[in-house]
Amino acid sequence: MHMGNREVLLEVRNLDVIFGKGKSKYHAIKDVSFKIYKGETFGLVGESGSGKTTIGRSIMRINEVNGGEIIFKGKPINGKIPKNWDKEITQKIQMIFQDPMASLNERAKVDYIISEGLVNTKSYKNEAERLEKVRNALLEVGLLPEFSSRFPHEFSGGQRQRIGIARALVMNPEFIIADEPISALDVSIRAQVLNLLSNLQKQNDLTYLFIAHDLSIVRFITDRTAVIYKGEIVELAETEKLFANPIHPYTRALLSAVPEPNPYKERTKTIEIYDPSHHNYDKEPPSFTEIEEGHFVLANEEEIARYRTTFKIGV
Amino acid sequence: MGDNNGKSRILSIQNLIIKFKLRGQVLTAIRDISLDLYKGESLAIVGESGSGKSVLVKSIMGLLDKNGYVDQGEILYKDYDLAKFSTEKDWLKTRGREIAMVTQDPMTSLNPLKSVGKQIEECVVLHQGLKGKEAYKRTLKLLTDVGIHDVEKRYKQYPHEFSGGMRQRIVIAIAVACNPKILICDEPTTALDVTIQAQILQLLKKLQEMYGLTTIYITHDLGVVAKVADRIAVMYAGDIIEVGKTHEVFFNGKHPYTWALLSSLPQLGAKGEELYSIKGTPPNLFKEIKGDAFAPRNPYALNIDFVERPPVFKVTDTHFAKTWLLHADAPKVELPKNLQGFFEEGRRYAHGE
Numbered sequence: 275m276h277m278g279n280r281e282v283l284l285e286v287r288n289l290d291v292i293f294g295k296g297k298s299k300y301h302a303i304k305d306v307s308f309k310i311y312k313g314e315t316f317g318l319v320g321e322s323g324s325g326k327t328t329i330g331r332s333i334m335r336i337n338e339v340n341g342g343e344i345i346f347k348g349k350p351i352n353g354k355i356p357k358n359w360d361k362e363i364t365q366k367i368q369m370i371f372q373d374p375m376a377s378l379n380e381r382a383k384v385d386y387i388i389s390e391g392l393v394n395t396k397s398y399k400n401e402a403e404r405l406e407k408v409r410n411a412l413l414e415v416g417l418l419p420e421f422s423s424r425f426p427h428e429f430s431g432g433q434r435q436r437i438g439i440a441r442a443l444v445m446n447p448e449f450i451i452a453d454e455p456i457s458a459l460d461v462s463i464r465a466q467v468l469n470l471l472s473n474l475q476k477q478n479d480l481t482y483l484f485i486a487h488d489l490s491i492v493r494f495i496t497d498r499t500a501v502i503y504k505g506e507i508v509e510l511a512e513t514e515k516l517f518a519n520p521i522h523p524y525t526r527a528l529l530s531a532v533p534e535p536n537p538y539k540e541r542t543k544t545i546e547i548y549d550p551s552h553h554n555y556d557k558e559p560p561s562f563t564e565i566e567e568g569h570f571v572l573a574n575e576e577e578i579a580r581y582r583t584t585f586k587i588g589v
Numbered sequence: 590m591g592d593n594n595g596k597s598r599i600l601s602i603q604n605l606i607i608k609f610k611l612r613g614q615v616l617t618a619i620r621d622i623s624l625d626l627y628k629g630e631s632l633a634i635v636g637e638s639g640s641g642k643s644v645l646v647k648s649i650m651g652l653l654d655k656n657g658y659v660d661q662g663e664i665l666y667k668d669y670d671l672a673k674f675s676t677e678k679d680w681l682k683t684r685g686r687e688i689a690m691v692t693q694d695p696m697t698s699l700n701p702l703k704s705v706g707k708q709i710e711e712c713v714v715l716h717q718g719l720k721g722k723e724a725y726k727r728t729l730k731l732l733t734d735v736g737i738h739d740v741e742k743r744y745k746q747y748p749h750e751f752s753g754g755m756r757q758r759i760v761i762a763i764a765v766a767c768n769p770k771i772l773i774c775d776e777p778t779t780a781l782d783v784t785i786q787a788q789i790l791q792l793l794k795k796l797q798e799m800y801g802l803t804t805i806y807i808t809h810d811l812g813v814v815a816k817v818a819d820r821i822a823v824m825y826a827g828d829i830i831e832v833g834k835t836h837e838v839f840f841n842g843k844h845p846y847t848w849a850l851l852s853s854l855p856q857l858g859a860k861g862e863e864l865y866s867i868k869g870t871p872p873n874l875f876k877e878i879k880g881d882a883f884a885p886r887n888p889y890a891l892n893i894d895f896v897e898r899p900p901v902f903k904v905t906d907t908h909f910a911k912t913w914l915l916h917a918d919a920p921k922v923e924l925p926k927n928l929q930g931f932f933e934e935g936r937r938y939a940h941g942e
Contacts, residue, residue, distance in 0.1 A: 321782040322753075430870075460637050461809050465853040465866035472861075487782060490812070494855035494864065531787040533812025535854055537835040538938035540815040545787050 280311040283347065283449060283481050284333065290341030291328055291505075302328050304505045305342070307562070310449075315475065315482040317496030317513065319489060319528070325505040326485045330451045333483070334369050346449070365395055368442035372454040374434035378426040384437055385422035388412070391445045411444040414477075415470060432463035439470065443478070451483045456491065468495060489532045493517055498568075501525045503548075507562070511569035521571045521581050524548045553577070599803050600626040600649070600771060605662035605672065607641075607648055607827075616874045618644045618657070620827040620882075626771070631797065631804040633814040633835075635850070636824035639871055642807045645824070646773050648672075650690055651680035666771075686716050689769035691793075693776040695756035699748040705759045706732070706744030709766055716767035728766075734799065735762045736792055754785035758792065765800055772797075773805045778813060790817055811854060815839065820907070823847050826872050826882035833908030840935025843902075843910040845890075846883045848928055857927045865927065881912065889914065889922050 291303035303325045310316045318326045331337045332352075333344055339352045349355075351363050368391075371377035378387055388408045398404040409419040415436040426434055435455065442450055452471065456464045472495065474480060486492050492499055493513055500510040501524065509522040520526045527548035534540055553560070558574040565571050565581060573581065607619035618641050626632055634642045647653050649664060651674055664671035666683060674680050692698045700708055710728045713719050719727055725744075732740040735758040748756055757777065764772060774793065778786040794817060797804055806817055814821060814835065821838040823831040823846065831844040842848055851857065852865035869886040872878055881887070884894035893913050902915035913919055924932065 321784060461811075461850065462637055462853055462867040465855075465864045468855070469863050469866060472863075489783065490855045494858050494860065528784060531783045533787070533790075533810070533816045535811040535815050535839065535851070535856060536935065536938065537815040537818075537839055538935070538941075540812075545791070548784075 282309045283312040284310040284483075285345040286329070286333070286342070287345065288342035289329065289332060289339060289344065291325070291332055291337055292340045302505050303332070306502075306505070306507050307342075308500055308507065308510060310481060310483060312481055313475075313479060314497040315472075315484050315495055317492040317499035318483060318485045318502060319487060319492050319499060320502035321487065321528075323504075324502045326502050327453055328505075329502070330369070330453050330483060330485050333451060334367065335363075361395060365391075365397065365445045366448045368445055368447040368450050370435075370438050370442050370450060370452045370455045373458045374431055374438050375458070377438055378434055380426055382425075383422065384412075384424055384426070387426070387437060388422070388441050388444050391441065395445075397445070407444055408440075411440040414443055414474065415440045430463075431459055432466060435459060435463075435467055436470070439467075439474070443474065446478075447480070449481045449483070451485070453485045454487070455484075457486065457488060464491070471495070489517075489529065501528065506572060507570075508572045509570065510562075515566070515569050519569075519585060521565060521569075521585055522573070523552065524550075596627040596630065598625050599628045599666070601663075601665040602645075602649075603663045603665070605645075605648070605664065606660040607644055607653070607657060608660045609654070609657045611656060611875075614875050617660075617877075618827050618874060619648070620878070621662070622827075622829050624822060624829060624832065626803060626805065628803055629801065630819045631806060631817055632820045632822060633806040633808060633818035634822050634824060635809060635811065635814055637809065637871065639874075640824040641827040642824050643775060644827075646690070646775060646805060646807060649688060650773065651684055652690075685712065685767045685769065687769055688771040688773065689764040689767060690773040690775060691757075691761050691764045691777050694780050695753055695760050696780065698760050699756060701748050704745050704747055705751070706746075709759070709762050712763055712766035731762045731766055734765070734796065735759070736788075737762075753781055754789060757781060757785075757789055761789075761792065761796070765796055765802070768800065770803060771805065772802045773807070775807045776809075777806070779808075779810070786813070793817065811839075811851070823850070826878065827874060828882060828911065830883065830912070831910040833904065833910075836935065836939060837905065837908040840932050840939070841904070841908070843904055843908075843915055844883075844912045845887045845914070847910075848925055849886075851931065852925050852928055857931055859927070865925065891919060 287307050289303050289306045293300045293302050306329060318329060320326045328337060332339050343350050344352045346363055349359060385408055388411055389404055392398050392404055392407060398407060408422055412419050412421060417433065417436050456467050459467060475482060484496055496513045499513045499516050500507045503524045509516065509525045520529050527546045530546045555574060558576060560572050560574045562570050562572050563578055565578065602622060602624045605619055605622045609616045609618055636642050648659065649671060659672045662672055669683065706728055709731055710724050713724045713727050729740045729744065732743060737743050737758055751759065778789050781789060790813065796802065808814060818835045821833065821835055822829045823838065825846050831838060831842065831847050838847060842851065849867045853867060855864060858864040867886055872882050880896050881894040881899055884890040891913050899911045899913045901909050901911055903909055914922060
């Protein structure tokens with residue numbers, strides 16, 4: 275992969291998010307930076323409370339950002355921005371939510387749910403065009419156009435998630451934030467929705483930010499992955515490199531905890547436990563260092579030296 | 590289904606049919622199931638939502654919804670036939686005391702208005718007849734057993750002061766407080782993070798040894814199954830379609846539904862290619878099911894699958910499956926490509942041991 279020549283679609287630079295004030299202040303995101311290239315699927319993994327959803331919401335501009343920049347197609351999208359740019363990114367960046375049972379308006383028909391974004395941004399000329407757009411979006415996610423006159427409760431979990439995806443697609447986005455899009459679904463439905471997401475990516479030239487905690491799915495669907503721990507990215511690499519050669523102790527602990535569908539391996543496996551007090555960051559604070567091509571890890575110099583020798587990575 | 594290397598049976602379900610009355614219609618949730626549970630083992634029941642796995646264990650606990658009833662069959666435990674129990678008084682003989690349950694969501698299964706210590710002590714007092722200081726001491730011991738530190742302080746705290754993983758530990762402490770023989774874990778870790786999940790599963794395994802428990806896990810996560818189960822029962826549309834030792838079902842599965850479940854694992858998919866997914870939807874349980882319930886979604890279905898329900902075929906002494914493919918006259922079918930590799934890998938591990 276030639277990182278150098280690829281177009282950067284979204285860049286997050288030194289992002290800081292702080293919730294609350296004074297005593298109850300909570301530093302949710304600490305100096306997070308990453309780039310997402312056009313056409314790729316970028317994975318963000320971490321435990322609950324690590325801040326992965328907060329990053330997604332900051333890009334969606336639902337959360338306020340306290341420091342740093344978010345740049346989409348070369349232009350900042352946070353802070354004060356011109357009105358027409360604001361309108362454009364509202365349309366270009368869309369989100370798919372985790373729980374299809376909670377994310378659809380129970381009292382609205384599918385037609386309204388899907389076209390709400392269109393109505394808000396007035397991005398259609400006449401009623402016929404709006405109906406046509408809803409129809410196409412439904413067909414794209416494998417639902418029948420007739421469904422548009424039904425209510426969400428008439429659908430199964432998998433179908434509801436498809437409605438959620440159709441609602442994002444109808445805006446003709448370039449970038450979709452998928453926040454745990456399949457963790458609330460059944461095993462057999464998961465595969466269907468995953469396939470749908472990757473087909474849509476090919477057809478519509480989409481870029482995904484895929485937020486998840488299930489590492490087996492992350493490994494399957496993402497091109498590059500960032501591991502986030504307590505508001506900091508501790509490791510970032512191409513997905514296969516990360517899984518084959520995890521370096522940061524937290525990444526290693528996380529990977530070792532994932533149960534594999536192999537009873538022989540599972541019984542003999544030892545689970546690594548991450549102890550943050552192992553780091554000696556008082557004297558020498560860590561920085562985000564490139565340890566091999568495209569593989570970054572949060573560590574200080576002493577640790578980098580140790581990682582290099584232990585994991586036999588070229589200098 | 591068969592004998593398990595001479596281990597003694599602790600619970601036996603025979604020809605069980607459970608029905609629900611719903612809006613004037615009758616739904617058959619469990620369709621003629623037989624299953625034995627052996628002392629000291631851990632059995633995993635896997636299947637999609639709606640396959641009847643929760644209904645099955647609820648019938649063992651006496652927690653079926655009001656409109657559900659046992660239509661036929663027996664659930665034998667000690668001298669009791671649980672299927673015949675009708676009053677709360679009957680159920681109190683076994684529920685909690687002999688058979689206890691850990692539920693899915695630790696956020697909703699504790700009383701927010703009572704300190705966790707008191708909630709555990711409640712069970713100790715009720716089921717073990719301990720009082721005062723003794724009950725308190727026993728509660729502290731339970732808290733220690735489930736891996737909670739600083740127990741005297743924790744005893745006084747309320748559920749909202751605990752994290753998800755810690756709350757699940759409390760729920761487990763309540764379940765084992767009454768010294769049950771059988772512990773049912775209904776999706777014990779789905780609401781938890783992977784690192785916490787690993788800890789909770791380890792804890793359950795440890796407690797199983799410490800208290801000599803027999804455990805039933807209900808889950809749809811095959812990774813969890815691989816970690817904890819000795820045997821697996823695969824459920825589909827209210828029926829157990831395959832049962833066997835964990836490695837037998839994983840690496841020598843015989844029912845096409847088992848194949849489909851394994852194939853849809855992302856670990857078996859190749860990057861950039863379609864992940865295998867099961868086409869269609871599960872059958873409507875309001876209607877009578879003819880033949881093999883999985884047949885309409887099954888690419889390997891034979892003609893007979895649509896006509897006659899397959900009987901139980903024996904694969905080994907411990908491994909049974911309900912599919913016509915195991916009949917002597919059935920044509921040989923080739924396994925799905927990605928499964929061939931998976932089974933092959935399993936065989937290598939089996940020989941490596």
